Amino acid sequence: MVETHHQNAAVASPGGTPQESFLAINHVRDNLIAPKDRKRMAGLWEKAVKFLDENESRIRREVQQVSGEEFHVWRWLPNNNLNKSNSQNFVLNKKSKVWQGQAFETMEGSANSLTCSPTPCLKIRHMFDADVEFEDDWETKVQDAILEKCGEGVKILHIRVDRGSREGCVYMKCMSQDDAGKAYRALHGCWFDGHLVTVKYLRLERYYERFPDARRCTTPLKPSNNQRLSMQADY
Known part of the structure; x- marks a missing residue:
């Protein structure tokens, strides 16, 4: 979901904008788990979030403002296929804080x-x-x-x-x-x-x-x- 959203945002707005390239974590949950099941599956969802935080390098957690409120969000990091050249690109990108x-x-x-x-x-x-x-x-x-x-x-x-x-x-x-x-x-x-x-x-x-x-x-x-x-x- 996060990867697809990132790709769709880039297509909709060439070059992409930070406002469009992330998804609120709660929004992802609400699309995956029906309202009647959310309480029962709360523990499983927290385990999934923790697993991604600790093991998935292609997703970065951030805090962003959505409609005037702060939310924890996931951002997809493109061009990171865990190979050497792409890892070097990621390092180069991180050097440039702009x-x-x-x-x-x-x-x-x-x-x-x-x-x-x-x-x-x-x-x-x-x-x-x-x-x-x-x-x-x-x-x-x-x-x-x-x-x-x-x-x-x-x-x-x-x-x-x-x-x-x-x-x-x-x-x-x-x-x-x-x-x-x-x-x-x-x-x-x-x-x-x-x-x-x-x-x-x-x-x-x-x-x-x-x-x-x-x-x-x-x-x-x-x-x-x-x-x-x-x-x-x-x-």
Whole structure:
């Protein structure tokens, strides 16, 4: 079902879009098990889901927003036939973490943007999937992607990638509330590496409780290189 859905989405929209190339796990269940049998077969279904998570490399579990709500979804990974050449292609693809367009409007005046940023601190969700990150510098690539997307006009003083987060969370402190508002509008609702990124504000006191070292950060951060690799997607 997941593979067929991926193929149909690619045909319906040449090049494919992240919104169309995954299926909610509950939707797959509801198509396979009749309503009257779901309670009785709940244990078996959980075993099937666990089996796929642990043994099926062609399916990746993610968290995505569907009709405004977050769901666990399955995404089909094409061109992965478990042979050497395709495994190399998968590694190459994973090295390129790129921004892939915007799901909804966040510019000033839109329904998804506050008129005034309440704090200089942000919590960014779905920037990575801890289960599939294997490169030594993946945290640097995630940080670079945020800095590149926000641009030089946004002064960011502190970034912490929560590498153990199941939601792919990154925490960020900007120089001012105005900078935080610009960062919010640049990041919230964008697709990155197949994930829909969402952003919310954090109270400054709460941020300092969690990251006391952020108090000493006064110099704006810059990407590790000037190649803007995360911005080079052909979408």
